[in-house]
Amino acid sequence: MKLVIDIGNTRVKAAVFKGDTLFDLVIFEKKKIISEVKKILKKEGFSTGIMSSVASISEKKLKKLQGLLEFQLVSSSTRVPFINLYKSPNTLGVDRIALVVNAVKRYPNRNVLILDAGTCITFDFVNSKSEYFGGAISPGIEMRFKALNKFTSKLPLLEKEFVKDFIGQTTKESINSGVVNGVIKEIDGVIKEYKEKFGHLTVVLTGGDTNFLAKQLKSSIFANQNFLLQGLNEILIFNEDK
Numbered sequence: 001m002k003l004v005i006d007i008g009n010t011r012v013k014a015a016v017f018k019g020d021t022l023f024d025l026v027i028f029e030k031k032k033i034i035s036e037v038k039k040i041l042k043k044e045g046f047s048t049g050i051m052s053s054v055a056s057i058s059e060k061k062l063k064k065l066q067g068l069l070e071f072q073l074v075s076s077s078t079r080v081p082f083i084n085l086y087k088s089p090n091t092l093g094v095d096r097i098a099l100v101v102n103a104v105k106r107y108p109n110r111n112v113l114i115l116d117a118g119t120c121i122t123f124d125f126v127n128s129k130s131e132y133f134g135g136a137i138s139p140g141i142e143m144r145f146k147a148l149n150k151f152t153s154k155l156p157l158l159e160k161e162f163v164k165d166f167i168g169q170t171t172k173e174s175i176n177s178g179v180v181n182g183v184i185k186e187i188d189g190v191i192k193e194y195k196e197k198f199g200h201l202t203v204v205l206t207g208g209d210t211n212f213l214a215k216q217l218k219s220s221i222f223a224n225q226n227f228l229l230q231g232l233n234e235i236l237i238f239n240e241d242k
Helices: 030-041 059-068 094-106 141-150 171-198 210-214 227-240
Strands: 002-007 012-018 021-028 048-053 071-073 112-117 120-126 131-139 202-206
Touching (some): 002 030, 002 227, 048 227, 071 227, 094 112, 094 120, 094 202, 112 171, 120 171, 131 141, 141 171, 202 210
Parallel strands (some): 112 202
Antiparallel strands (some): 012 021, 112 120, 120 131
């Protein structure tokens, strides 16, 4: 068995894989990473692991984790099964690298646009020749609500809700309509642009807001909340085979 760890901006996801099958998934706060990983590793049969982090993690914790299991750390220099045409490859997020790897694995010979809707919304495009071009980074839903609250004196901090009418008749409804409808229109608009430029397009939606957004988008998509974890596992498999 293999342990796959994704350290995000707000929480950690730890997944147990056997081959390319995900057997178990645990989600917890970053401060609990050592104790939670120890709990998982009490199960027998772990051979190796892989870890990616878009958030800072101390050298002390990193050493402790490496002492528990030999983890491969994903970086811009990690061997991957796609051609990276990004103009600043050293700045490409490890989360985006894993998403593209999984897209190439699961949708070979296709143009794929991966949308990761979490703290940020990232758009990543890889073509049918496994050439990665880049994409876009935009504020996520929660970040937009927080920005409205922080940079104004009177607007309240809200949590996302499904929009009943695009015309908000209260301040709460207006904020929710502006944020949620804004994100939906943005995503649908970006998908449309890619389709106009590249023709046939496979679209994958992943991230924490997957379930909230999936049914509200006009575009046809594949929704998979574990797409990044699967991508990390595919990186591990790809490098083990070399």
